[in-house]
Amino acid sequence: MxxxxxxxxxxxxxxxxxxxxxxxxxxxxxxxxxxxxxxxxxxxxxxxxxxxxxxxxxxxxxxxxxxxxxxxxxxxxxxxxxxxxxxxxxxxxxxxGMPGEVESVPDDRLRLIFTCCHPALSPATQVALTLRLLGGLSTNEVARSFLVAEHTMAVRLVRAKRKIRAARIPYRVPARHELPDRLRSVLAVVYLIYTGGLNNPAGPGLCPEAIRLARLLTALMPDEPEVAGLLALLLLTDSRRASRTGPDGSLVLLSEQDRRQWDRALIDEGQAIVRWCLHRNQPGTYQLQAAINAVHADATTAVQTDWPQIITLYNQLLAIAPTPVVALNRAIAIGEVHGPDAALVLVDQLDLDNYYPFHATRADLLQRLGRNSEAATAYKRAADLAPTDTERDFHKRGGRTSH
Missing domain, CATH: 1.10.1740 (Rna Polymerase Sigma Factor; Chain: A)
Structure with a gap:
């Protein structure tokens, strides 16, 4: 033992x-x-x-x-x-043999994130390579983050390493004026490191590591609203982490969580950053996601959630990031205001067959409409695609989706 x-x-x-x-x-x-x-x-x-x-x-x-x-x-x-x-x-x-130089990026891991996010590599490759090297994620876990097959991701990673070697891409700290050009991929890496820890019970240390890196980024680039938005998003998400699972390890949805367990210090810090971002009036994807989470944190019970405000924020997010995943989350919010029929019409327009929350959302909406046989099929598909045992068990039992 x-x-x-x-x-x-x-x-x-x-x-x-x-x-x-x-x-x-x-x-x-x-x-x-x-x-x-x-x-x-x-x-x-x-x-x-x-x-x-x-x-x-x-x-x-x-x-x-x-x-x-x-x-x-x-x-x-x-x-x-x-x-x-x-x-x-x-x-x-x-x-x-361990150099002790002081440069503009004061941490080896943050330095390597910026280095991997070299413009000679495609944005998707930048993120995937850094997740593999720094996030402690397996190739299969990185592949799931990108909704591709493990073999496909393995080939991408090998090609990226070859390109770095062949192109002699230097392992150096970018000059300060170069940092903003690398920012989008760097933020994506930090966010995916956090979600990798959140969704994998074997890697809980990734969550505080991502927050630490986000804090380093805010110190490095204090006038970048999207950097602040990412930190706020991670803090607000992390405030609920302890309540995401029950004593038996089962998944607990946001609507059913004991909000007394939420970390008010993290919520207060995250909401203060969101207010700072609002004053800057330079909305970006991480700021808007943080604002959505701030609205959730304002409600003392699930029924008090300001869903119309969340829809407004998702409308803004969809305008600047028109991805099917954003559209799916917007549809969930619309379902809370206008009912499951309205949400299902929107969900069925999305091409997300390999994305398990898509099937979980459809299952929940179908169940609420009394279409139980179709709901059972969708739950089975969600369970087959779910990345963790906890999520698989949840969907096998036919539970509701999280918002």
Whole structure:
């Protein structure tokens, strides 16, 4: 039993620490594959040693140091590796091999996010590669974030690494005047790191990590409303995280959550940021999503939710981000005001067959209309596509969708 518990602990640490270690080693060695392989080797070693030896005082530091040593051992055995080690030694002559420079981006992981978001890569590839390297997500989990097959995503990631190597894209911190051009992809990465932790019980450490990165971004770019909007969105979402599951681990919908469990400090901070964004009057997708969440947080009970205001915000969001996912969420809000018939008409116009919340939403609307046989079929489809056991079990039971 101890071995099982320790294996689970190593898995959690991989989620929480692999991004930090990979980012540090890429900065030192300048090679993605070397960094990834070394960190994977270090965690394999940890899985062998820690069940009997116990966790070291600083597990993350142990992983980084072990991975660095593994990388050095590998490079010493290869002629090109010995050349690379000479370059590293010339650049970083200190004994640790870990440079301590101070640059405009003061964190290895944030530095790597900006580096991966190089304009030579497509925006989707930028996000996918950074999620894989920094978010602790598997290729399959990254694929689910993009609604594509695992094999398709694996090919994209391999091509991205090859392009970085072939184009000699530098691992450097962008100058401050270059940062805004990378911003959209960087914000998407931080948001997807958060949702990766929110939707995966094995990776809860990703949620505070995403918030930490969002705070670093706001300090780096304090006059960017969308950066502030992302931070507000994460804070308001995180205020409800503890109430998303019941004592037995089952999913609890927003409408059924015990709002006394919501974190008022996070809500107050998030709503204050939303008000700041409103005064700036430069609406963007993250600001509008944060404003929607702020309206939810204002209601002390589900029935008090200001759904007309939420529809107004979704109308604005759909105007600047006309995606089917936004349209789906808008339809859910319309269903709360105008009834399930009106919502179902809108939902059935969307092409989201591989997106499980689409089927869950249809199932809920059909159930509310008394079309139980069709609802059961839609719930089964939602359960088949759901990414976690908790969500699969919920939809197998025919539960309502979350808003």
């Amino acid at each position: 101890r071995d099982e518990l320790d294996e689970a602990a190593v898995g959690r640490l991989f989620r929480e620490e692999s991004g930090r270690s990979v980012a540090t080693l890429i900065r030192v060695f300048g090679d993605i594959d070397i960094a990834e392989d070394a960190v994977q080797d270090a965690f394999t070693t940890a899985l062998r040693l820690w069940p009997s030896d116990g966790l070291p005082p600083n597990p993350g530091g142990w992983i980084t140091t072990t991975a660095r040593n593994r990388a050095i051992d590998r490079l010493r055995r290869e002629s090109r590796g010995r050349e690379l080690l000479g370059e590293v030694a010339a650049l970083w002559p200190n004994s640790s």
